[in-house]
Amino acid sequence: MPPRPGWRAENTRLGLVYDDSTYWREGARYVFTAAEIAELEHAAATLHEMCVAAGDHIVATCPRRDRTVRSRAYLDPVCTPDVCLLARFGVPEFAHAQVIRTWQDGSAETWTHADKDLDGGYPPQAPDFSPSVYGRFDLRYDGQSPPTLLEFNAQTPTSLLEAAVVQWRWLEQTGGPDQWNGMHEMLVGAWRRNLAALREARPWLPEKLTVHFAYETGETSGEDRMNTAYLQETCRQAGYDTELIAMSQIGWDTRADRMVFGDRQLDVVFALYPWEWMWHEEGGRPILRDLADPAKRGTVWIEPPWRAALWGNKGLLPVLWRLFGDDPERGRYLLPAWFAEERPAHVTSYALKPLWGREGASTSLVRDGVPLAETPGPYGAEGYVVQALAPLPAFGSPDGAMHPVLGVWMVDGEPAGMGIRESAGLITRNDAHFIPHVINDG
Template sequence: MSAAMPPFTRIPLATPAPFRRRLDQLGLLVANDEGLPYWESQAAYQIGAQPAAALLKAAETLQALCRRAVATIVDTQDFSPFAIESAAMQAAITASWKASEAPLYGRMDFSFAPDGTPKLLDYEADGPLGLPEASYLQWEWFEAFPAAEQNGASQENLIYEKLLTQWPRLELLPRAAIACGGATTADGRPGDTAERFTAEYLAETAREAGVALGLCSIEAVGWDGDARAFTDEQDQPLAALLKLYPWHWMEQEPNVETLGVNRTRLLPAAWTRLLADKAFLAVLWTMFPDCPYLLPSSLDAAAIAGDRVAKPCRGGDGEGISLPNQSHESGAPLLFQQHCRLPFFHAHEGRAAYAALSVWMVGDAAAGLGFRESTGPITDAGHRFVPHILRPA
């Protein structure tokens, strides 16, 4: 597929000093693997109201197709594309779907066809990082420019508001907690990591919505066989546990069998484990090949004509992706997807900037936009976050 024609532009825009100090305090100006600050403070992406609305529509259209696909998988009990060997995990997915458990949040990553049509690259539906940046921090950045609103500009960003609405819909019982990975302090609490940043934000929005949600390290989560429940760092049984820990990791652990007797409600909903697997993109393409927002995708390399990329089915943000004419991982299940190049821009100081646009989902609704960029054609969790401005119609 030839170069993308994105409906947005990259503009030089220096972040005001007071907000730069805020970013520095949060550790968001620390250099990433490219030697550049994680938060891009010298530029922004600018998009018009009409193309932004079209992106939200595309994401919600895809979300509806995702639900139809999950319904078919559960009805047929055909989990073969996902290589889920655990019967307990399959049962948890089925029970979660049949109980109509609501999703909490996720992130759809897009590139664009030559005619500007958005094309889904990935759906990070199982605890993606970058939520606080795309939500309240991006809005604080916008408010640091007093003249912006006077000129009619805004931001496509209702993530915070939609989270406040979504929390009560989950109907969580008392004694709920959110667990995150990364470093752990001596008392079992989460250390200062990107996951904790996300966990603290989620806990705060839950509290504002009237939902009490504690915070603990995933390493401190235990199992009470008598109560048949997961426990927090105080060894107290939990009614609900929101984990920033991929479902597919649990499948590789002995305690996956606890899912069959577990009384703790685990979030995100178990059925979203299917959405987060790259193999789901092949399922979507098989079921909905006429959807304009999907790229040809298959678990069989020979089924994808022309240039294609290879992605580990259980890989996270940008992990293990092989571009056309590159060798790819052997042994791991792979998704093969028609290559759709990321939009390319020339950044300041002669740097290349490959931009990935994301639509953040809250529940089944599109909630806002986020941009990330890298100096190479693949973005991952460590690449730069770039704020955006919504131009008036």
């Protein structure tokens, strides 16, 4: 299809300032039937249900789930990789208690009740709530076999702006019939619901609540800033005051023992910044200690630490396979996966992925014991997982065969829409291209 007149300027006006002229593929599109979209939506909803069960399973292996153990000294080691999946994932032990607490505080119905004798100063019957807003399943799908999970970007996924806004504008201007794209409205509703529940749990929050949105200024393309700013706008449309800040502007007031921006306490912060970076940095321990005590009125972080520790870690993949690989209904959305040291000898074709990795870095593909593709990177110190090799499908383009990954967006635990990235190689890296899609049964 022909390019839109002035499409570059229009995309930039909508916030796609990080396009180097090759990221957005104008003139191309992927076409789906309504039945295919329904299959993707069902797969995403089923995967989310499985992830919830996997989160419960991971937490159940951690000795610090026991409140009597959680009350021990801050650094008293009780978790080892042979018994605790969080330790095996590479989550530092001082973070385990807050991963568990924020996971269990997922809704008003499951509020935990602190025990003053066990947890050092919590008032009895102190509820809390740890909001979570969005995430992205990356799926392999060829239209013939069921969609299968490649990984879950559960804490800091980007490409949201182009999926929710830019490709919708493209649809309006090209007259496309339809698109799976309800992200914007669902995000506005998610902020409204989650912040209302947070007020119920923390009635001391100011009546005129300001939600701060923080991003990492070291990412110079503008991608992190604009994705964060877009989420900020959806929160503003939900009726809340917002402010965009840099992660480096967040400080620790040692006298008041609180997180601050300038001289103001931070009540609620959305941070497009990985927890696995944060808890290894100098300020990580104070942040975890600050959010540990609801009665202290500490800062609420969105997304909460469990998003990275339980779902944003590729250790989730072998846990899902262990729990659901034999389930004929749910297992069909999974690829066989193991921790690297547990790979069966007969599995000689696989993807080797670091537990903590981003944008395809430090990833290798092996076919019949022979390297097929690899991407260098800095990750892998905490270990790797192995996932059965399932090469991405290939679709023709003027530039040769391209391999798409379907990013299905989840908002408040519900499938909300899709964005597609494609690349010439079998490993989707940060130089992939974004391609819009339509639904057309004609």
